[in-house]
Amino acid sequence: MAVRLPTGFQAAGIRAGLKRSGRPDLALLYADEPLAWAFAGTTNVVQAPCVTRNRALHQGGGEVRAVVVNSGNANCANGAAGARDNDAYATATAEALGVAPAEVLTASTGIIGRPMPMEKLLAGLPAARIELADTADAFGQAILTTDLVTKLAEASLPGGARVVGVAKGSGMIHPNMATMLAFVATDAAVDQATLREMWPRVVRRSFNQLTVDGDTSTNDMAVVLASGRVACEAAALERALLEVCVSLAKQIARDGEGATKLLTVRVSGARDEDEALKAALAVAGSSLVKTAVHGADPNWGRILAAAGRSGAASDPTRVRVAMQGFELYRGEPLPFEEAAVSQALKAEDVQIEVDLHAGEAVAEAWGCDLSAEYVRINADYTT
């Protein structure tokens, strides 16, 4: 089931030999004309050279032509050599594609603190160029690390413009493996200033509402690129970008390390969107909520407490809490049949609703359950 890229884009994913598993590990996205783009990067002050360099290019304001991504090595915490290697990686990609180095964005994900295998990387670039095609699937494969599935999403706009997104991530961070990366391509006609104004809003309501384990990667980034071929309204583009990014965020949550369930938390009745976003994320990220969801335990108290910890739910006598549509708390505990709710919580999709009854704002966050398998994966990684 190949996902066709928007007009103006080509992509490839190949095996450069960075992963011991032999899986694809070098991905290339290329456009035959300059692209408008916008970038959101990790807020971690420890960040990989690829993040630092892309951020500087973003501030520079120029257009780009390509994104190169490798999995298997994050090139982070490698001292001065890491920055030099990242620059060389961008330059070699630019040479292979016949564009300028400043038109190439880089992204790396994988083990940190190990030197980049530059020979293998550079040798892989011409091969990646030859494989360039009009589908996103091979690119989506080659950026994975501990992910179990490829994450792709697409949306269409009135007028025919399209949005295609590719992402990876399974622990929110996992400095050996993981990191969240997302690349979203569109052929919509949008100027760079407009794209950069809407992208933070889209990221805030999608990837920033995603939590797997509460850690923040050194290599996280979300990039949108627009080839500008098809006319569209800015509002329609923003809706399509949000649809694609929310879909990718949910796919990442569902594939969270050790996860058996996708957890969706919807907070309504907040005084403003910021309060709703924070409360939803606090509930989705609570270890106690996550373990309760894992155990199909209708533990509304943990939900109420997590919403309270976020600073919302300041009047618990007005709050309503529901799980899987069962109302469990409305200002005070409600009687409910535990066996029935617990049975409903055994589903792979768990929905938590918190109505703060303090305003009109609504937001969602996505996470997953916390399982013994998460502990096993992360306790046994290196050794």
Place this chain on the structure above:
Amino acid sequence: MAVRLPTGFQAAGIRAGLKRSGRPDLALLYADEPLAWAFAGTTNVVQAPCVTRNRALHQGGGEVRAVVVNSGNANCANGAAGARDNDAYATATAEALGVAPAEVLTASTGIIGRPMPMEKLLAGLPAARIELADTADAFGQAILTTDLVTKLAEASLPGGARVVGVAKGSGMIHPNMATMLAFVATDAAVDQATLREMWPRVVRRSFNQLTVDGDTSTNDMAVVLASGRVACEAAALERALLEVCVSLAKQIARDGEGATKLLTVRVSGARDEDEALKAALAVAGSSLVKTAVHGADPNWGRILAAAGRSGAASDPTRVRVAMQGFELYRGEPLPFEEAAVSQALKAEDVQIEVDLHAGEAVAEAWGCDLSAEYVRINADYTT
């Protein structure tokens, strides 16, 4: 091994029948003269009536004579009935002891969202009064919930004043069971203003640097009470309070739900104490660090990334990371023998050191490993 209370205090712990297990569940601390005191309560906006009432009494500025604590029922999220029950609980305790209701602090821990079994509680109060004695042990027993061990600590000051602390807690919150409670008694002569000025500093460097699962209880509190019998210097008292509270914090971390190890994180070289405190807590609270510690995995990358997430470690080329005394990273990865470090990490006490090399400030935080047992305990609680 009975711990004698400071001069002027008596305590008791009895079985009032709140717990199905039949374990002690009603604790009383009493002083024959009014006490100076200071209070720190949960920052969760969803808070139990006991927290709200104690905070109001604290703002009122009066002295107190007694603290009554029950385990087994948190009396939280019980609507208006919860506040009425808490008031009645304070009033009945005051009557049993012959003091004013405003001289009685209350604390509750246990299941939330279930009505307080007031008959059993009130019936237990005269019995608790009869049991009052000059040791802290029975009190320490009766405030436990999922804790496996009683937490007691003591310190002596030059001049003979003493500090005795009692605490409970094993999940940082766990709205069915848990919450952190700490009560510290001293016979040191200290006026209320001085005590209230030093208490936030002590709490900040002890209980607020403790993390088990990142959640914040609705019922948390830490109270210090002073009978004023023995002269001392304020600085010496603050040191002794800190010693007792750090000991209690470590005892709670070591007894964390599912924990097999005590994790101590020491951050040095920070620009100020706030940066050091935050960085230490971020490392101790990281799910990825906690699972690595559980698996005896020398994963310095997760430590560096967690310190970076806190906003510290902004120049990773200057940071130093060590585990169990083995230096693993100094601006760049260092070669080390994985088997030797992993062997050292199998100890029950794990020490992580992060030197930011950016200033002179130092701080510690305490936590525990994250085990599959934590998931089991919290997934299976209610059902």
